[in-house]
Each structure stands twice: as C-alpha cells, then as structure tokens.
Amino acid sequence: MVGIVGYGAYIPKYRIKVEEIARVWNKDPNAIKNGLLVYEKSVPSLDEDTATIAVEASKNALKRANIDPKDIGAVYVGSESHPYAVKPTATIVAEAIDATPELTAADLEFACKAGTAGIQMCMGLVESGLIKYGLAIGADTAQGAPGDALEYTAAAGGAAYIIGKSDVIAEFNGTYSYTTDTPDFWRREGKPYPRHGGRFTGEPAYFKHVINAAKGLMEKMGTKPEDYDYCVFHQPNGKFYIRVAKILGFKEEQYKVGLLTPYIGNTYSGAVPLGLSNILDNCDGGERILAVSYGSGAGSDAFDITVTDRINKVKDKAPKTAYYLERKEYIDYAIYAKFRRKIKM
Amino acid sequence: MVVRSWRHIKERYNLIGVICKNCGTVYFPPREICPKCRRKTKFEEIKLSGRGKVYTYSVVHVAPKDFEKQAPYVIAIIELEEGAKITGQIVDCKPEDVYIGMPVEAVFRRIKEDGDDGVITYGYKFRPIEN
Numbered sequence: 001m002v003g004i005v006g007y008g009a010y011i012p013k014y015r016i017k018v019e020e021i022a023r024v025w026n027k028d029p030n031a032i033k034n035g036l037l038v039y040e041k042s043v044p045s046l047d048e049d050t051a052t053i054a055v056e057a058s059k060n061a062l063k064r065a066n067i068d069p070k071d072i073g074a075v076y077v078g079s080e081s082h083p084y085a086v087k088p089t090a091t092i093v094a095e096a097i098d099a100t101p102e103l104t105a106a107d108l109e110f111a112c113k114a115g116t117a118g119i120q121m122c123m124g125l126v127e128s129g130l131i132k133y134g135l136a137i138g139a140d141t142a143q144g145a146p147g148d149a150l151e152y153t154a155a156a157g158g159a160a161y162i163i164g165k166s167d168v169i170a171e172f173n174g175t176y177s178y179t180t181d182t183p184d185f186w187r188r189e190g191k192p193y194p195r196h197g198g199r200f201t202g203e204p205a206y207f208k209h210v211i212n213a214a215k216g217l218m219e220k221m222g223t224k225p226e227d228y229d230y231c232v233f234h235q236p237n238g239k240f241y242i243r244v245a246k247i248l249g250f251k252e253e254q255y256k257v258g259l260l261t262p263y264i265g266n267t268y269s270g271a272v273p274l275g276l277s278n279i280l281d282n283c284d285g286g287e288r289i290l291a292v293s294y295g296s297g298a299g300s301d302a303f304d305i306t307v308t309d310r311i312n313k314v315k316d317k318a319p320k321t322a323y324y325l326e327r328k329e330y331i332d333y334a335i336y337a338k339f340r341r342k343i344k345m
Numbered sequence: 346m347v348v349r350s351w352r353h354i355k356e357r358y359n360l361i362g363v364i365c366k367n368c369g370t371v372y373f374p375p376r377e378i379c380p381k382c383r384r385k386t387k388f389e390e391i392k393l394s395g396r397g398k399v400y401t402y403s404v405v406h407v408a409p410k411d412f413e414k415q416a417p418y419v420i421a422i423i424e425l426e427e428g429a430k431i432t433g434q435i436v437d438c439k440p441e442d443v444y445i446g447m448p449v450e451a452v453f454r455r456i457k458e459d460g461d462d463g464v465i466t467y468g469y470k471f472r473p474i475e476n
Contacts, residue, residue, distance in 0.1 A: 013437050045436065045437070045454075046414060046415055046455075047415070047436065047454040047455040047456070047470070048454065048455070049455060049465075051455075051465075051467065052452075052453050052454050052455060052467070055453040056452065056453060059453075083465055084465070092467060095354060095355075095358050095359075096358040096359065096453050096467070098359050098392075327475065338414065
C-alpha cells in the first residue's frame with residue numbers, strides 16, 4: 001500500500017511575539033492572544049525563503065527514508081510564497097537534494113493546502129507505478145500586510161514527505177477532498193500582500209470545507225472520531241483548529257499534538273504537514289491519524305493514515321519537530337520588518 | 346551573472362569536491378590537478394558531509410553592496426571532516442558567539458540576488474551544531 005517513506009520538518013529560528021506586533025499598532029495583545037490563540041510566530045531570516053525551507057525539510061525527510069535521491073521521480077513544492085513568480089522552486093529543491101535530472105517537478109499553489117495536494121499527486125503516481133518515490137513539500141514564508149489581522153499569524157516553516165510503496169513508516173488508508181469556488185482569501189498578481197474576507201473566512205470557508213472533508217473521509221472509510229489516536233487540521237490560528245476539532249467530536253488528547261500555530265503561527269502550506277510531522281515524532285506503530293488541510297479559495301484534503309512499527313526506527317534519524325519549535329530567538333518589530341523586507345530602500 | 350551562478354550550482358548546492366585517489370587529499374572547489382601529485386593526479390568526485398569546525402573567522406562590518414543589509418555577519422574558514430577548508434558565512438548565530446573550533450554544519454540559503462527582478466543565487470552557509 002502507498003504510504004510515507006520519510007518525513008522531515010523545518011522551522012526558521014526567529015520569533016516575534018504578539019505583544020511586540022500589537023505594541024506597534026496600538027492594539028491590546030491579550031485580546032488578540034485570547035481571540036486567536038496565537039502567542040508568537042516564526043520569522044524567516046533575510047537569507048531564507050520557501051526554497052531554502054523546502055530544501056532543509058527535504059534533507060531531513062531523506063535522512064529518515066534512507067533511499068537514493070536519484071530514485072525520486074517527482075518533486076512537488078506547494079506554497080503561496082514561491083521566491084519567483086515564474087521559475088520553479090521544485091527544480092531548486094530537486095537539484096539541492098541531488099535528485100536531478102530524471103524526474104518530473106512542478107510548483108503548486110492552493111493557498112494553505114498546496115502541500116497536501118502534492119502528497120495526493122505523489123500517491124497517484126506511486127500507486128500507478130509511474131514513479132518509485134515522490135517528494136511532496138508544503139512550505140511558506142507567508143506575509144501579512146502591516147497592521148492587518150494576518151500579521152499576527154502569517155509565519156514561515158515547512159515539512160516534506162517522501163511517498164512510496166516499500167518500507168513505509170505510515171500507510172494511507174484513504175484520501176478524500178472537498179472543493180468549491182469560495183473567495184475568502186486571495187492575492188492578485190504583482191501585489192505584495194493578500195486580502196481576505198474577514199469573518200467570511202470562517203463558517204462558509206474554513207469550517208464548511210474542513211468539516212465536509214473530514215466527514216466525507218470518515219464516511220468513505222466507515223470510521224468515527226474515536227477510531228483515531230490523533231487528528232490534525234489546518235490551523236490559521238488556534239481558535240479555529242480547536243473549534244473544528246470539537247465540532248467533529250475529537251477530544252483534546254487527539255488534537256493537541258498536531259496543534260503548533262500558537263507557538264509558530266500559521267505556516268500556511270506548511271501547517272498540516274508540520275502538525276503531522278509532530279504527530280509522527282510522537283506516535284507508535286499501529287496508531288491511526290486523521291489529517292485535514294484547508295486552502296482558501298477553497299478546498300480541503302483529508303487523509304486516513306495508519307502508522308507502522310517502522311516509525312520507531314526512523315524517528316531519531318533527523319531533528320524532530322520539537323527541536324525546531326524550541327530552537328528560537330526573539331526579535332523586535334524593526335528587525336522583523338527588515339527580515340520580511342517591509343522596509344523599502 | 347546568470348551563467349556564472351548556474352555553472353557553480355552542482356558544487357554550491359551539494360558540496361561536490363574532488364579527492365585525489367593517489368594521495369587522499371580532498372579539494373573544494375573542484376580543481377584540475379592535485380598540487381601534491383602533479384602528473385600522477387587521480388581525481389574522483391566526492392560529496393562532502395558539510396560537517397566541520399570553524400578554523401578561523403572574521404566579522405564583516407563594512408560589507409560589499411550585495412551583503413550590506415546582513416552586516417555585521419561572520420565569514421569563516423571551515424575545516425570540513427574530510428580535510429578540505431572552505432569559506433562560508435555563519436548563520437543562526439550572533440557574531441559574539443562564534444569561536445575557533447566551533448562545530449558547524451552546512452545549510453542551504455540564499456547567497457545573493459541580482460536586484461529585485463534578477464536571478465537568486467543559492468548555496469551553502471554554515472550554522473552551529475547544537476547539542
């Protein structure tokens with residue numbers, strides 16, 4: 001059965017606290033922290049972007065997979081912050097992990113769910129026998145306009161998944177997607193910052209798609225929330241995540257390990273891949289995971305995953321997600337503005 | 346600029362050097378002749394581990410144009426496990442925390458960019474190995 005052969009995470013070292021952003025815009029930090037359940041977010045350094053994050057995560061995935069990178073037949077990088085508008089990130093990643101030249105590669109964009117879309121594409125190519133291994137990465141260096149609500153959460157990070165059929169550390173029991181045309185968040189060509197529909201991003205967008213994808217998958221698989229040891233959902237903030245988990249009937253012990261946004265912010269395409277990597281770091285063979293991404297625009301991809309005993313052999317072969325969560329240095333708004341190229345010279 | 350960056354992609358992305366099979370010396374960047382063995386040179390490509398230690402370093406305060414926004418930053422000579430010494434920037438570390446002998450590992454970062462509409466050059470830098 002097609003599954004995950006290796007996985008790897010990466011989160012930049014720098015963090016900015018909600019208090020520091022709120023200080024600049026004269027807002028009440030406690031209202032934001034309690035309202036969004038976000039306390040700080042990750043910030044990429046001046047020399048980091050989606051390509052460098054994707055490469056670091058992919059190298060960690062390769063350490064766990066123990067395969068020849070030349071056997072990777074497809075590289076897909078899902079992101080809404082590719083360094084170039086035209087020129088693929090995926091070729092940079094493929095070259096940097098020494099997988100070139102016999103492979104297909106492409107960049108994907110679907111707001112926050114482009115990473116899981118890449119996983120599904122690799123599943124199809126592997127299952128059909130067209131390729132031996134596929135590499136799917138969700139990574140972002142998301143930007144929020146100065147002073148906008150998104151500025152408290154738009155963060156950087158990513159995770160990579162090598163999909164294959166042999167020596168899997170987790171099997172995909174099934175996948176299900178739910179997609180409609182819902183303009184809740186967008187960025188027009190040439191514009192530096194996205195715009196969003198405020199409250200419209202909630203009920204008709206995030207909640208409708210995540211709930212329908214989760215329910216659709218559980219109906220397809222014949223499962224209930226209690227059949228899963230862990231669940232992870234897209235996490236634009238902590239509040240939406242916990243609310244959707246409770247609506248679907250999941251308990252805190254199932255959803256807490258996958259929730260990273262309160263401490264690193266919303267890593268967009270990296271969010272569910274990173275939440276899932278933290279679960280894989282902490283789970284055992286035989287345990288079952290439900291993962292549901294969400295991308296504005298809008299759609300959700302849901303996955304039913306069973307971990308194999310091999311997980312314990314590979315967990316420690318690369319830095320765990322917790323290592324990157326704890327490795328941090330706080331910066332102030334001025335340095336943040338410089339790192340995020342908000343200062344124009 | 347474009348062709349010059351492209352020509353070095355292999356060595357800069359994956360730290361590909363050469364090893365002289367006659368004397369065992371490792372060189373980075375790759376070269377044509379082993380200065381020790383001269384005509385007996387027997388070079389093979391070698392993928393370097395990227396792990397090593399700081400051999401010496403300098404803190405750059407007055408930076409060239411492409412690197413002004415990063416100053417002050419650390420440029421170090423890294424002695425790799427394989428023996429080759431290579432020059433690179435140290436990142437994720439304050440200049441005052443760098444010391445000779447500090448264990449480091451290679452990371453993949455943006456090196457420079459040709460303005461805001463030109464090609465971005467990527468390659469290796471080094472960060473401290475924690476733990």
